[in-house]
Amino acid sequence: MLEVKHITKYYGKNKAVDDLSFTVKNGEIFGLLGENGAGKTTTFRIIMGLIDASLGEVLLDGKKIDYNLTDKIGFVTEERSLLTKLTVFEQLKFYGVLKGLDERKVEKDIDKWLEKFEITDYKNRKIKELSKGNQQKVQFISAIMNNPKLLILDEPFTGLDPINVKMMKEAIYELQKKGASIIFSSHQMEYIEDFCEKLVILVKGHSIVRGSLKEIKESFGIKNIMLRGKDLPIEKIKKIKGVIDVTKVKGELEIKIEDKLVASKVFDIVKDYDITKYDVVEPTLNEIFIKKVGEYNE
Amino acid sequence: MSRKFLYLTKVSLKKKTNSKWFVITNIILAIAIILLLNINSVITFFGGDFDSKTTLIVVDNNTNSYDLLKANIKEYSKSLSNEEEEDIKLTVKESNKTKEELEKELEDDEIILELNNDNTEYLKAEVISNEKIDNMTYQILSQSLNATKTTIGMTINNIDPTVLSEISNPTTINRVVLNDNASVDENMSLIMGSVFPTIILPFFMLTLFLIQMVGGEICEEKTTRSMEIIISNVSPKIHLLSKILANNIFVILQGLLLIVYSVIGLLISTNMFKSGMSLPSDITSIYDSLVASGFIDKLIYVIPLTLILIILSFIAYSLVAGILASMTVNMEDFSQLQTPLVFISLGGYYLAIMAGMFNGSLLIRILSYVPFLSSFVSPSLYMMGEIGIIDIIISIIVLIAFIYLLIHFGIRVYKVGILNYSNEKIWSKFFKAFKSKDV
Numbered sequence: 001m002l003e004v005k006h007i008t009k010y011y012g013k014n015k016a017v018d019d020l021s022f023t024v025k026n027g028e029i030f031g032l033l034g035e036n037g038a039g040k041t042t043t044f045r046i047i048m049g050l051i052d053a054s055l056g057e058v059l060l061d062g063k064k065i066d067y068n069l070t071d072k073i074g075f076v077t078e079e080r081s082l083l084t085k086l087t088v089f090e091q092l093k094f095y096g097v098l099k100g101l102d103e104r105k106v107e108k109d110i111d112k113w114l115e116k117f118e119i120t121d122y123k124n125r126k127i128k129e130l131s132k133g134n135q136q137k138v139q140f141i142s143a144i145m146n147n148p149k150l151l152i153l154d155e156p157f158t159g160l161d162p163i164n165v166k167m168m169k170e171a172i173y174e175l176q177k178k179g180a181s182i183i184f185s186s187h188q189m190e191y192i193e194d195f196c197e198k199l200v201i202l203v204k205g206h207s208i209v210r211g212s213l214k215e216i217k218e219s220f221g222i223k224n225i226m227l228r229g230k231d232l233p234i235e236k237i238k239k240i241k242g243v244i245d246v247t248k249v250k251g252e253l254e255i256k257i258e259d260k261l262v263a264s265k266v267f268d269i270v271k272d273y274d275i276t277k278y279d280v281v282e283p284t285l286n287e288i289f290i291k292k293v294g295e296y297n298e
Numbered sequence: 299m300s301r302k303f304l305y306l307t308k309v310s311l312k313k314k315t316n317s318k319w320f321v322i323t324n325i326i327l328a329i330a331i332i333l334l335l336n337i338n339s340v341i342t343f344f345g346g347d348f349d350s351k352t353t354l355i356v357v358d359n360n361t362n363s364y365d366l367l368k369a370n371i372k373e374y375s376k377s378l379s380n381e382e383e384e385d386i387k388l389t390v391k392e393s394n395k396t397k398e399e400l401e402k403e404l405e406d407d408e409i410i411l412e413l414n415n416d417n418t419e420y421l422k423a424e425v426i427s428n429e430k431i432d433n434m435t436y437q438i439l440s441q442s443l444n445a446t447k448t449t450i451g452m453t454i455n456n457i458d459p460t461v462l463s464e465i466s467n468p469t470t471i472n473r474v475v476l477n478d479n480a481s482v483d484e485n486m487s488l489i490m491g492s493v494f495p496t497i498i499l500p501f502f503m504l505t506l507f508l509i510q511m512v513g514g515e516i517c518e519e520k521t522t523r524s525m526e527i528i529i530s531n532v533s534p535k536i537h538l539l540s541k542i543l544a545n546n547i548f549v550i551l552q553g554l555l556l557i558v559y560s561v562i563g564l565l566i567s568t569n570m571f572k573s574g575m576s577l578p579s580d581i582t583s584i585y586d587s588l589v590a591s592g593f594i595d596k597l598i599y600v601i602p603l604t605l606i607l608i609i610l611s612f613i614a615y616s617l618v619a620g621i622l623a624s625m626t627v628n629m630e631d632f633s634q635l636q637t638p639l640v641f642i643s644l645g646g647y648y649l650a651i652m653a654g655m656f657n658g659s660l661l662i663r664i665l666s667y668v669p670f671l672s673s674f675v676s677p678s679l680y681m682m683g684e685i686g687i688i689d690i691i692i693s694i695i696v697l698i699a700f701i702y703l704l705i706h707f708g709i710r711v712y713k714v715g716i717l718n719y720s721n722e723k724i725w726s727k728f729f730k731a732f733k734s735k736d737v
Contacts, residue, residue, distance in 0.1 A: 012723075012730075048530045050717060070531055081523040097305050098531040142527070 001025050002047070002150055002181045007056035009042050009205070016042040017053070017205040022198070024150075024181040029172070031192040031199030031213075032185045033285075035293060039205035040185050041078070044152055047183070048075055060150055060181075071100035074148035078155045078185075080135050084128035088119065088138055091127055095142035106145070113141045117167065132159035140168055144175060151175055151182045157191060169194075189285040201289060203296045209288070217282045222291075224283060225255040225266055229275030240265050252277065302532045303540050310515065310544035315551070324552075328559040335563030350407060352435055354390045357397050357412045361421055363446050364392050367413070370442035388435055397426070404428055411439070420454065421447040494678055495651045500556050501608055501673070502647045504549045505615055509639055512545045512616045513623035513632045516716070521628055525716050534713040535705075538624075542616045549612060603690045604677040610697045611673035614704065615639065621708040624715030625728060631721070639670075646674035653678040667693050669700040710734055 002024040009017040017039045024030040034040045045051045047058050049065045058065050060072070082091055089110055096106035114120040117137045122130055127138065136159050143151065153172070157165045172195070176182060184195050192199060193213065201209040209216055222244065232253060238246050242262030247254050255266060263280045270278070314320055333340055354371070358364045368390045375388055393400060397412050404410060410426040423443050425431070431439075452462055516538075519525045528537060618639060626632040649665060653675060656662035666675040666685060672693035679685040714731035718724070 045526075045717065048526075050526065050529055067531070067533055073530070075527060075530055077523060077526055079523045081525075081527045083519070083522055083524045085518075094309060095527060095531075098302060098528060100302075100531075103305070 001061060002183070003059040003062075004043075004047065005057050005059070007043070007046055007053040007058065009039075009046060009051070010054045015205050017046070017202075018207075019056070020200070020202070020205070020207055021056075022200050022207075022210065024183060024198075026149075026179040026181055027176055028197060029176055029182040029184055029195045031196035032183055032202065033189075033192060033199060033289060034185075034202035037204075038202040040154070040202060042205070043202070044075070044154060044183075044185075047150075047152065048073065071146060072149040074099075074143035074146060074151040076139055076143045076151075076153045076156045078158075080132075080139060082127045082135060082139060082142075085126060087124050087126055088114070088130070089123050091138060092142055092145065096145050099146040101146055109145065113145055116171075117141060133161060133164055136160055137164065137168075140171070144171065147178070148175070149180055151180050152185075153182065154185045155187070156184070157186065157188070189289060193285045199285075201292060203293050206296075208296050209292050213285070216288065217285075220283055220288050220291075221259050222283050222287070223257050223260050223263065224281050225253075225257060225263055226277060226279040226281060227253040227255060227266075227270060227275060228277035229270065229273050232273055232275070233269060236269055237266060240269065303536050306528075306532065306537065306540035307544045307547075310541060311547055314511070314544075314548050324555060327556065328562070331556065331559040332563040332566060335560065336567045339567075351387045351389055352431075353405075353408045354388055354439070355393045355400055355408055355410050356390060357393055357395070357400065357410065359412065359414050361413045361415045361450070363413060363421065363450055366449055367442055367446045370445045371438060374438045374441050374445075388438060397424070401426060409435075409439075415450075419447075420450040494681065495647075498647065498650055498674060498678075500553060502643060504553055505612065505643045506640060507552070508545055508549045508612055508616050509619040509636055509643075511548065512541055512619040513626075513636055514629065515541055515545070516620055516623035517626060517629050517632050520624070520626075520716060520719075529716060534716060535709050537716075538617075538620050538709065538712050539705075541620055542613060545616055546609070546612050550609070599687065600677055600680050600690070603687065603694065604673070606694055607673040607676060607690065607697065610694065610701065611670065614669055614697060614701050615643070617701065617704045617708060621704070621712050621715070624712045625718070625724060627719055627721055642670045643674075646671040650674040650678040653684070654682055656684075663689070667696050669697045672697060707732055 004020060004022050007017055007020050008015065020039075020043060022030065032040055032043065042051070046053045047065065049058075049067070049070060060069055063069060065073075083094070086094065092110050092113070093103070093106050096109075097103050101109075110123070111120070114123055117140070119134055119137055122134060127135060130138070136156070140156060143153075151172075156168065156172075160168065172182060182195075184192065186192055196213060198212050199210070199216070200207045211219075228251065234246055234253065237243060237253075237255060240262065242258040242265065244256040244258060246256075257263060257266065260280060267278065356364055356367065371388060371390050397410060400410050404426070406428050408427070409431060410424075412424040412426070414422045414424075416422065421443065425439065448462075449459075451457075452459060516525075519528060532540075619636060622635045622639070623632050626635055649662070649671060653662055662675065662679065663685060665671050666679050666689060668675075676685065676690045676693045680687070680690055710731045711728045714727060718727060
């Protein structure tokens with residue numbers, strides 16, 4: 001279990017991370033969201049022990065993270081962190097041994113990993129000769145080949161096609177089943193919704209939203225009604241108290257309402273019309289993110 | 299952690315030695331060194347002829363001094379060009395033909411020397427050749443003619459040769475130096491100007507090579523962002539020290555290879571493979587001068603201390619190169635930042651060559667203790683007798699203390715630098731890191 005306890009990081013007078021706390025239990029996938037420059041990379045570096053927090057501490061299974069524990073951590077950085085002049089085999093062996101694995105065992109295991117991620121043909125090719133997607137696979141393998149207890153994924157699906165995303169997702173779920181704590185960061189909110197049970201949204205180093213995804217969505221209040229029908233009374237709907245906005249999206253009306261109680265008022269108005277769809281849906285994480293970050297920045 | 303340190307060192311070293319560029323560079327170096335040491339053979343191969351002999355055809359019209367001139371030429375050939383009698387390249391013969399007849403059939407390797415005298419001069423000479431005469435031959439000819447003229451003059455004026463010899467003999471100077479520690483041989487500065495630069499040039503080159511390699515490797519890991527993964531598994535200190543060790547082993551290996559190429563070149567040059575253990579006269583004469591000046595004796599004492607100084611200097615240079623590289627964002631930045639370091643080593647190289655000009659001043663003595671310069675200057679001053687063994691030991695102690703401080707404080711900068719990808723307020727960041735607590 002990873003415990004991040006009240007960490008604060010100053011760069012001079014700038015506060016990059018402000019009193020951030022969260023816990024990632026074993027077998028849990030945790031989302032860390034934020035705009036560019038929100039403090040995600042600093043948080044990851046503190047967790048990895050690359051930099052010291054000005055205040056607070058980070059514990060993995062109750063122990064302070066140091067170089068004795070980093071062998072149990074896997075880290076996929078946002079940008080490719082590969083030595084481009086090495087071959088795929090040399091790169092994986094290099095990172096594997098640095099993660100404390102036995103050199104000969106790594107050499108044997110590499111074939112297995114390459115096969116699993118369908119890049120066996122590239123074993124002796126240089127990293128710089130690979131496509132972005134294949135480079136990302138190599139980076140991902142290097143992060144998980146030590147069977148980590150904590151896996152940090154910063155934009156892990158960049159440059160991958162849907163088939164490879166699926167392949168990587170399966171590997172992540174596999175690690176989750178094995179009990180790894182996983183921190184996931186991405187600007188693609190659908191991945192976060194897909195993966196994470198809990199999350200934190202950071203703005204300027206400060207956590208503005210935190211908790212389980214379900215709770216966050218429920219407490220957000222705003223809901224959407226997706227409505228399809230003929231000659232719908234748009235102006236009437238707009239006048240209902242509690243309706244925030246009405247927009248047309250791909251032949252449907254998307255009605256944004258303040259809370260779910262407003263949904264029955266909308267239904268009362270539209271029930272006598274020729275409607276083929278009436279669906280009250282939770283807000284997307286994207287909406288929550290934009291609203292909350294926008295409010296904080298104001 | 300020590301396993302990871304050794305592994306990082308091994309990977310870094312293997313990356314260099316297994317590179318095709320290492321092989322290509324060494325093939326080029328080997329060929330260049332062997333060719334340089336066999337330059338005479340190379341020039342001969344391309345048409346030059348070091349063994350060609352010149353025939354001097356003497357037409358003695360009325361001086362009757364042919365035999366005397368021939369003897370003088372033989373004497374000056376031996377003394378001026380250090381040649382044994384059988385190797386003298388200027389052969390002399392007398393001809394009864396006229397100058398005009400000889401000119402018509404003159405070959406390129408022949409010189410006509412017409413001797414005359416009149417009431418005003420004891421000896422007048424005309425030298426005729428198809429091409430320009432080489433400097434050495436002309437000197438031998440000129441001095442032999444002067445000596446011949448002097449003898450003719452003595453004979454004509456009835457001067458006793460013993461008296462003339464006493465007049466013209468140079469003054470005997472008995473050189474006594476009371477202080478044993480002082481420079482006892484003024485010829486040493488001449489040797490320092492020619493032999494020493496050749497000896498320390500490879501060290502200077504290897505220093506530059508080392509700075510480039512350490513910086514280049516760290517810059518590469520930074521720019522590819524693989525540094526973050528590496529540093530998340532090994533401490534910055536282990537990372538930096540593994541680079542220092544790997545690159546130092548590499549330059550020492552490269553230095554040894556240069557020695558091997560030189561030995562092979564010398565073996566070929568001396569033709570040892572065919573004709574036994576004799577060195578060519580050029581090398582033996584340099585060697586004799588070195589022995590006579592006490593250079594070799596001193597070299598035997600100073601070699602172990604110089605090697606220690608060189609290795610410690612390599613470590614110091616590579617540490618600074620590594621720390622500077624950590625502060626840069628790309629290779630272009632590092633190229634600029636390393637320039638002062640390159641100039642310091644260049645300064646050390648020139649100071650070593652020009653050490654004799656300082657006449658044992660306090661300044662050069664102090665400079666011989668300064669890290670980065672000491673490995674160049676200290677051995678040079680010791681060879682000249684300007685400093686003693688104890689001064690070299692002081693230089694070593696200063697260098698060790700400097701390396702300790704570099705590791706102690708430099709690693710703080712390194713830890714911050716390797717994760718920094720911005721040039722904004724860079725010096726303020728590093729001064730702050732420098733003052734922060736140890737990592």
